[in-house]
Amino acid sequence: MPSAGISQWRLGLVLLTFAACTLALVGRIGYIQVIQHREFIQQADETHWAQETIAPQRGAIKDRSGHPLALSVATWEISLDFTRVPTKELRAQAVEAAAKATGVRRDEIEARLNSPPPARIAENVDFAQGKALAEAGLPGVVMQERVRRTYPEGSLGASLLGFVGRDRSGLTGLEADFDRDLAGVPGAMVFERDSVGNPIPLGYRSATQAKPGGDLVLTIDRYLQRIVERELNAAVTRHRAEGGTIIVMEPGTGAILALASRPTLDLRTLDLADNKTVELVRNRAITDLYEPGSTFKVITMASALNEGAVTPEMTHNDSGPVMKFGRPIDNWDRVHYGTQTMTQVLVRSNNVGAVWVADKLGPARFYPYVEKFGFGQPTYIGLSGEAAGFYRTPEHPMFSPIDLATNSFGQGITVTPLQMITATSAAVNGGQLMRPYIIDRIESPEGVRRFQPVVTRRVISEETSRKVRDMMKVVAEEGTSKKADVPGYYVGVKTGTANMIAETGGYSDATIASIVGFFPYQEPRAVVLAKLDHPKDSPFGSQVAAPVFAAIAREALVYWRVPPSQNALAYANRP
Amino acid sequence: MAASVQVHPPLPALPRVPSLGTGLAAAALGAALVAGTAALLFLTSLVASAGYNNARLTDEKRSLEHQTQRLEAEVASLRSLDYVEAEAKAKLGMVGAPSHIFIQVDSRLKGR
Numbered sequence: 001m002p003s004a005g006i007s008q009w010r011l012g013l014v015l016l017t018f019a020a021c022t023l024a025l026v027g028r029i030g031y032i033q034v035i036q037h038r039e040f041i042q043q044a045d046e047t048h049w050a051q052e053t054i055a056p057q058r059g060a061i062k063d064r065s066g067h068p069l070a071l072s073v074a075t076w077e078i079s080l081d082f083t084r085v086p087t088k089e090l091r092a093q094a095v096e097a098a099a100k101a102t103g104v105r106r107d108e109i110e111a112r113l114n115s116p117p118p119a120r121i122a123e124n125v126d127f128a129q130g131k132a133l134a135e136a137g138l139p140g141v142v143m144q145e146r147v148r149r150t151y152p153e154g155s156l157g158a159s160l161l162g163f164v165g166r167d168r169s170g171l172t173g174l175e176a177d178f179d180r181d182l183a184g185v186p187g188a189m190v191f192e193r194d195s196v197g198n199p200i201p202l203g204y205r206s207a208t209q210a211k212p213g214g215d216l217v218l219t220i221d222r223y224l225q226r227i228v229e230r231e232l233n234a235a236v237t238r239h240r241a242e243g244g245t246i247i248v249m250e251p252g253t254g255a256i257l258a259l260a261s262r263p264t265l266d267l268r269t270l271d272l273a274d275n276k277t278v279e280l281v282r283n284r285a286i287t288d289l290y291e292p293g294s295t296f297k298v299i300t301m302a303s304a305l306n307e308g309a310v311t312p313e314m315t316h317n318d319s320g321p322v323m324k325f326g327r328p329i330d331n332w333d334r335v336h337y338g339t340q341t342m343t344q345v346l347v348r349s350n351n352v353g354a355v356w357v358a359d360k361l362g363p364a365r366f367y368p369y370v371e372k373f374g375f376g377q378p379t380y381i382g383l384s385g386e387a388a389g390f391y392r393t394p395e396h397p398m399f400s401p402i403d404l405a406t407n408s409f410g411q412g413i414t415v416t417p418l419q420m421i422t423a424t425s426a427a428v429n430g431g432q433l434m435r436p437y438i439i440d441r442i443e444s445p446e447g448v449r450r451f452q453p454v455v456t457r458r459v460i461s462e463e464t465s466r467k468v469r470d471m472m473k474v475v476a477e478e479g480t481s482k483k484a485d486v487p488g489y490y491v492g493v494k495t496g497t498a499n500m501i502a503e504t505g506g507y508s509d510a511t512i513a514s515i516v517g518f519f520p521y522q523e524p525r526a527v528v529l530a531k532l533d534h535p536k537d538s539p540f541g542s543q544v545a546a547p548v549f550a551a552i553a554r555e556a557l558v559y560w561r562v563p564p565s566q567n568a569l570a571y572a573n574r575p
Numbered sequence: 576m577a578a579s580v581q582v583h584p585p586l587p588a589l590p591r592v593p594s595l596g597t598g599l600a601a602a603a604l605g606a607a608l609v610a611g612t613a614a615l616l617f618l619t620s621l622v623a624s625a626g627y628n629n630a631r632l633t634d635e636k637r638s639l640e641h642q643t644q645r646l647e648a649e650v651a652s653l654r655s656l657d658y659v660e661a662e663a664k665a666k667l668g669m670v671g672a673p674s675h676i677f678i679q680v681d682s683r684l685k686g687r
Contacts, residue, residue, distance in 0.1 A: 057644070068651045074641040127641045152651035202619075202626050226656050 050193045056184030058147060059213035061161055061174060063222040064257075064440055069153050070161050070175070070267075076130035077144045078102055080109070081118035085140040094140040101125065101133040124148050149175075151267050157225055159264045159283045160438070165272070172281040174216060174438075177384050181442050184213030214444030219255035219437065224248055227555045228258040232530075235548045236262050239513075239535035245285045245417045246530045248552065251425035251518060253453035254434030256381075257526060261285050286379075286386045289414035290531065293498030293541070294332070294349045295424070295516045296410030300357055301346060302427045302468045303369035306460040309360040312343045312467055318352045324405045329355055332497065343471045346494060347479035349542075351409045358408030366404060367393045372459045373423040374433055375415055381436045389415045410496060421529040424516040427468045428492065428524050431460040473521050483546035484517055486553045488564035492524075493517030493549060495541035500534060510534040515545035519553045520562055528552055 032040065060071035078098055082091050095113075099106045102122035112119040123146060134143045149164050162173015169183065170176035187210030192203030199205065228246045236244050241262075248258040261284035265277060282288075304310045317339050321330040331351050337344070345353030358366055370376070370391060378386045391413035392399040406412040418436060426433040435454040442449045460468075472492030476485050484493040495515045502508035514531040518524040530548040538544055652658060663669040 057640075067654065068647075071644075071648055071651065073644045073648050127638075127645065131638060150648045150652075152648065152655045154655070154657060199630060202623055222656065 048192060050191055050199075052189045052191075054187035054189060054207070054210040055145065055147065055168070056186055056210035057212040058149075058164070058168060058184060059182040059215045059444070061182070061216045061218065063218055063220050063225070065221070066217065067153070067222050069157055069218075069220075069222065070149055070151055072147045073150055074127045075123070075146050075148045076125040076127060076134070077123040077146045078121045078125055078130060078133065079118035079142040079144070080113060080121060080140055081142050082113070082140045083117055090139055094138045097133055097136060097138055098122075098141060101130055118142050149267075153222060153226075155264070155266045155268060156222060156229060157220060157260070158267050159261050159281070159285075160220070160259050161267070162281065163265075163267060163270055173283065174218075174383070177382065178216055178439070178442075181444070182213040182216060185211040187211070212445060214442045214449075216439060217441045217443060219250075219257065219440045220259070221257050223559055224258040224552075224556060225260065227552055227559075229260045231548050231551050232260050232262055235530075235532055235544065239532060239537050239544050241532040241536070241544075242534040243284065244530070244532040245288075246528065246548065246552070247285055247417055247421045248556070249421050249425055249436065249527045249529075251429035251434075251524050251527045254422065254425065254436045255440070255453070256436055256438045259283075259285050259438070261288075282385060283383060285417045286381065286383055287416070289387050289389055289416060290512050290514075290533075291413060291498040291501070292410040292415050292420050293496030293512065293514065294351075294354075294409055295420060295494050295496035295514055295529075295541070296413065296415075297346060297349065297354050297408070297496075298427055298468065298472065298494045298516065299370070299373055299423055300354055300361075300366070300408045301342065301471065302460050302464060303366060303373075304357045304361050305342075305467050306369070306431075306464040307361060307365055309365070310342050310357055312341065312471055314342050315339050316342075316345075316353060316356045318350060320352075322352050322355050322405075324355070325400070325402050327402060329405055343474050346471050347475050349480050349495065354408040355405045358404050363394045363401075363404050366407070367391075369459070370407070370413070372433070372457060373426060374419055374456065375413065375423065379416075379418055379422050379436050381418060381438060383438070386418070387416050389413070389419055410498060417529055417531055420514075420516060421527055424518075424529070425527045426459045428465060428472070428518050428527065430462045431458055431465040433457050433459050469518070469521065469524070472517065476517065480540075480542040481515065481517075481546045483542060484515060484549045484553075486519065486550050486557065489519060489553070489557055489562070490521035490565050491517055491519040491549075491553055492521055493546070495546055497539055497541045511539035513539060513541040513544035515541050515549045517549050517553070519557060520565070522565075525560060525562070526553075526556060 058072040060068045062068050078101065080094060080098060082094070085091050085094070095106060095109050098104070098121050099109055102125055104121055109119075109121055112121065130143065133141060146166075147168050151161075160173055162175040162177075163171055164175050165171045170179035175182065187208045189205070189207040191199045191205040194200050228248060232244050232246050235241065243262045245261040246258065247256065249256055263280055265280040271277060301310070305312070318331075318336045319338065320336050321328040323329075329351055332349060336352070337348060337350070340348070340350065340353065342353070342357070344350070345357070361369075376389050376391055378388050380386075391407060392403050403412050422433065422436050433456040435456050437451050437453070439451050441451065469492050472494055473490055475481055476491050476493045481493045481495045484491065484495070493515055494517065496513075498512050498514075499507035500510040500512055510533075512531060512533055513535050514529065516527065516529045518527045528549050530545045530552070532544050532548075535544045
């Protein structure tokens with residue numbers, strides 16, 4: 001019968017369809033189970049297992065007495081991601097909660113939500129403030145733990161400390177140079193999680209604890225650092241200088257007690273997106289080169305004294321500008337004093353006298369001392385970006401015999417402020433060149449690593465060093481540097497004024513006014529170098545830099561409770 | 576003479592009466608199973624509770640550590656030189672240290 005035939009055919013078609021579907025399903029299941037097996041296992045594991053990185057506590061940077069200059073506190077970064085939030089009510093609830101926790105206005109949050117998710121609402125949200133929001137577990141609210149570096153002393157030592165990036169690693173300064181010690185080792189926690197992503201209480205859980213970073217204890221004294229920064233700010237403002245640098249060093253050990261340079265950055269209002277920040281981050285005390293001018297006469301004189309070429313009482317006749325290879329070399333004030341002792345050469349900062357001393361030594365004896373005092377090579381203080389400086393020796397193809405003359409009073413040679421103070425320290429500390437250092441110790445959970453003073457080499461004898469101290473003391477009392485004198489105490493100084501190198505080559509009219517000095521005379525506890533770049537009111541170190549030295553020395557001596565010299569009498573205290 | 580053997584049909588099986596010992600054993604086993612299950616549930620609940628407690632305490636510990644950090648930072652800022660100076664001037668009415676003035680005197684005059 002035709003109707004039975006059609007039914008059979010239809011039944012067969014249905015069965016065939018079912019069979020085909022079943023076959024397709026079996027095939028698909030087989031494909032998933034056999035071919036895509038590993039992929040799905042991995043997906044399941046990823047959904048089921050979670051790994052969370054435990055961020056280590058970044059170590060603090062402290063001054064020599066343990067006061068923190070930089071330390072870390074936990075904060076939140078709050079974002080909103082509504083990709084998987086279906087209802088408007090839930091979204092509104094999340095926006096409301098985020099606005100309450102961060103203080104950001106609702107309309108502002110709404111505006112940010114127009115950008116691709118996740119929309120960052122706020123960072124550096126106080127941990128306690130954000131914790132309530134984190135515990136509420138609102139859908140769409142993304143809370144990420146962050147670490148904020150705080151600076152209890154403000155921007156004290158900013159160019160030295162440097163700063164960290166958003167990924168918590170150090171980008172500049174000590175934060176970058178000692179990042180490995182400060183950062184610590186991250187930990188990890190592996191756990192089974194439920195469908196929402198929370199750890200299953202009875203599930204597997206394995207944690208490797210994070211190791212906190214070590215604390216960096218510097219040789220910097222925050223009190224001295226504050227004085228130095230205050231005086232530097234005042235001097236730069238007073239003399240409308242383009243910048244400046246001050247370093248205070250312990251001459252016997254090479255420990256840096258204070259170090260500041262201007263212009264500098266403000267760590268509290270740091271904007272990494274601002275291109276000007278890049279210009280401000282460098283530590284000018286170790287990266288910038290300058291011609292030291294007459295402060296270098298201390299080095300010339302120390303070398304000649306040590307070689308026995310001169311004595312403090314030896315005389316020479318300054319009868320006028322000295323001609324060197326067809327070029328006249330004159331004194332800074334164009335005044336000529338006739339017969340004068342070597343001490344008077346320093347007291348008057350006499351260029352003609354310095355050239356005479358260098359001639360007595362000759363290049364064969366002068367340049368080895370320049371090298372032994374550490375010029376033309378890094379000090380190896382352990383900070384990145386340190387410049388080596390430059391000068392020409394007779395072996396250099398561009399060496400000119402006039403170089404010896406100009407080098408004797410600190411022109412034609414480039415140095416860093418750190419090199420200059422290290423060399424001066426060697427001249428007054430008994431004759432030993434110390435390697436400067438700024439890290440006193442690193443305190444980590446594994447123990448304390450201490451940094452000891454390192455003697456690089458002996459440069460001059462103790463007797464020569466004593467003579468240099470005596471001569472510098474006379475300079476402070478009688479010389480061009482009277483403004484560096486500290487009433488009640490004996491100090492030793494030497495000022496310098498050097499023309500800056502113009503961008504077009506040669507020298508410009510702008511000067512670098514500087515001073516190096518030590519105090520107290522009897523037992524030097526500190527050597528100070530102060531340098532101001534292009535002061536506008538007076539070009540001279542004796543006018544611009546000397547008062548800075550005096551102010552620092554006066555406060556430091558009181559701070560250290562150094563009694564006034566025996567021949568001094570306190571007669572008044574006035575505000 | 577042939578001996579006649581009379582074959583009796585087997586006796587019907589008597590219903591087995593459980594002995595007192597077997598009953599007790601079964602009861603004890605049942606009780607033990609119930610007790611074991613209860614104990615397991617109790618322990619599971621304890622472990623679950625401890626797990627939640629552990630997670631809560633870990634979270635609390637971390638929160639307290641962060642709070643300690645924050646307080647340390649606060650203490651450090653309260654001990655900063657700028658803050659101490661400002662407080663000394665504003666609250667205690669202190670003034671800056673006077674500048675000490677010294678003069679050099681001839682050592683021969685000291686004996687007079």
